[in-house]
Amino acid sequence: MTLEGLKPIVEGVGVPGSPLIMAGPCSAETEEQVLSTARQLALGGVKIFRAGIWKPRTKPGGFEGIGKEGLQWLKRVQEETGMLVATEVAMRRHVEEALEAGVDILWIGARTSANPFAMQEIADAIKDAGVDIPVLVKNPVNPDLELWIGALERLYNAGVRRLGAIHRGFSFYGKSIYRNPPQWHIPIELHRRIPELPIIVDPSHMGGKRELIGPLAQQALDMKFSGLMIESHCNPDEAWSDKNQQLTPDILRIVLGSLVVRNAEQSTESLQALRQQIDKVDTELLDLYAKRMEIARQIGHYKKEHSMPVVQESRYNDLMKSRVATAVDMGLSADFMKTVLQAIHEESVRQQIEILNN
Numbered sequence: 001m002t003l004e005g006l007k008p009i010v011e012g013v014g015v016p017g018s019p020l021i022m023a024g025p026c027s028a029e030t031e032e033q034v035l036s037t038a039r040q041l042a043l044g045g046v047k048i049f050r051a052g053i054w055k056p057r058t059k060p061g062g063f064e065g066i067g068k069e070g071l072q073w074l075k076r077v078q079e080e081t082g083m084l085v086a087t088e089v090a091m092r093r094h095v096e097e098a099l100e101a102g103v104d105i106l107w108i109g110a111r112t113s114a115n116p117f118a119m120q121e122i123a124d125a126i127k128d129a130g131v132d133i134p135v136l137v138k139n140p141v142n143p144d145l146e147l148w149i150g151a152l153e154r155l156y157n158a159g160v161r162r163l164g165a166i167h168r169g170f171s172f173y174g175k176s177i178y179r180n181p182p183q184w185h186i187p188i189e190l191h192r193r194i195p196e197l198p199i200i201v202d203p204s205h206m207g208g209k210r211e212l213i214g215p216l217a218q219q220a221l222d223m224k225f226s227g228l229m230i231e232s233h234c235n236p237d238e239a240w241s242d243k244n245q246q247l248t249p250d251i252l253r254i255v256l257g258s259l260v261v262r263n264a265e266q267s268t269e270s271l272q273a274l275r276q277q278i279d280k281v282d283t284e285l286l287d288l289y290a291k292r293m294e295i296a297r298q299i300g301h302y303k304k305e306h307s308m309p310v311v312q313e314s315r316y317n318d319l320m321k322s323r324v325a326t327a328v329d330m331g332l333s334a335d336f337m338k339t340v341l342q343a344i345h346e347e348s349v350r351q352q353i354e355i356l357n358n
Contacts, residue, residue, distance in 0.1 A: 003152070006196050007161045009134045009226075010084060010105070013047045018261060020200065020227030022086060022105075023252060024050040025234075026242040027063065028070035035076060036234040040249035042081040044256075048105065049074070049083045050229060054094055055241060056111050063240045071101035078102065086136075090118060095125040099133070107136040107229075110168060110205075113151040114140035123158035134162035136200060143170040145186055152197070164198040165190060166229060167220075169206035179208025179245070182216065184223065191225075198226035204245040210236075213247060214255045221261055230255075292344070293351055300352030310352045316345060 009020065023041050028034050028051040038049050051074065055065035074085040086105035089095045090112045098106060106126075112118045126135065135155055140147045148165070155163055167187040169180025187199055203216035217228050233239045236246035247255065303310060320341055327337035 003156050003163065003194055003197060005161055006163055009136070009162055009164045009198055010048070013084065019221060019225075020048070020198075021046055021256065022048040022050045022200070022227065022229040023232045023249075024086075025052075025239065026204075026231050026246060027052045027055055027240055028066050028073055028087075029240045030066075031073045031076070033234060034070070034073040035080065037232060037249060038077040038081050038083060040234060041232060041252070042083055044249055044253040046249075046252075047083055048086060049077050049081070050086045050107075050231075052241075053087045053098070054090060055088075056090055056109060068097050071097060071103065074103060075101060078104075089122060092121050092125040095122055095129070099129050099131060103133075105134045105136065107166060108138060108151070110138045110141045113137050114142070114144070114147055116147075116150065116154070119151045119154045123154045123160070126155070126160060127158040132162065133160075134164065135160050136164045136166045138166040138168050138202070139170065139186070141171045143183055143186055145189060148186075148190065149193070152194075164200060164226070166200045166202050167206075167225070168202035178206055178212065180206050182206050182219070184219070187225070188223065200227045200229050201225050202229045204229070204231040204242070208245050210245065210247055210251075213245070214258065217255065218259055221259055224262070289344070293347060296348040296351050297355060300355035303352065304356050310349055310356065 013020070023046045025033065025037055034051060041049060051070070053065050053067065053070040053074075055063060057064050071087075074087065077083055077085050084104040086107060087098055087103055088109050089098055089106050090109060095106065108119070108122060112122070126133065137148070137151050137155065140151070152163060152165065165187070167182070169178060169182050170186070172178070172181045187201075190197070191199060201217070201220035203213045203220065207213055207216050213230060217230065220228060230252060231242065231246040232249050232252045233243075233246040234248065236243050236248060239246055300310070302308075320338065323341055324334050324337045328334055
């Protein structure tokens, strides 16, 4: 799949070859807070200021954004600092008011990108306005790559060519150190399918804690994503929303200064021998998987002859527990091993059901 004719999100901003950096508060709260944060960020070299004007909240009664009034504060940021300004839109009215105020970049949040009706309304509003404005689409709340691509396609079909994605992690039900675990394989697959699409990473929403922003930002750069969107507030402890994931401009400057941008042009000739070893091991793994599934089919025949159910829950639980413990002892992560074993188990069950039904 391709989105032909995409243009750079912004031109002439930052150092060529360096990641695009967008920073600013989760929410525009007061004119003083917006301008103070923007001035400090500008001194630190940030070229794009982000701030939420409309804030979709999980429950009513919370701070849902300052609204249209805040757009005038963004205009002052443009005038006083020369920074580009970006804000989130979730409906036609937001698009119209943001464009009228001269906002430079629009982004679409995770809740909105999951709603095809809202995405089409926004796409139609931009098309009707006839403007060439950058639009960034955050991944949907749940890990649904097709829904994410569908949201991007609606904008592309409306004529948006300065188009990008924002990876902010995915909702997770269970224990995790992250607010929204990254599940890096999903944006990697997005890049594989649409290599021309810039992908910005949002480590603030991903981590949910200040101390996780730096490590997540470095991971994003190590995987050669196009840039970072990081929340920064002049007084984050007093922020009206998401205070735990916002950095002061001074701390942000330190974090950005500590990041390492890998050299994509470095010769990989010295890696060739190691890659050949990986190819050899991968082939051996495939052979082992095929042998394992042949045994699973033999078990399927036995179960069919003896009218046994396919799934033996106690056996599966014991296997999962023992194999994961062994994997951890060998230096592998428990989550990785669980994912592998679950996939193997699902394929084994599929093979056995096929035998039982024939």
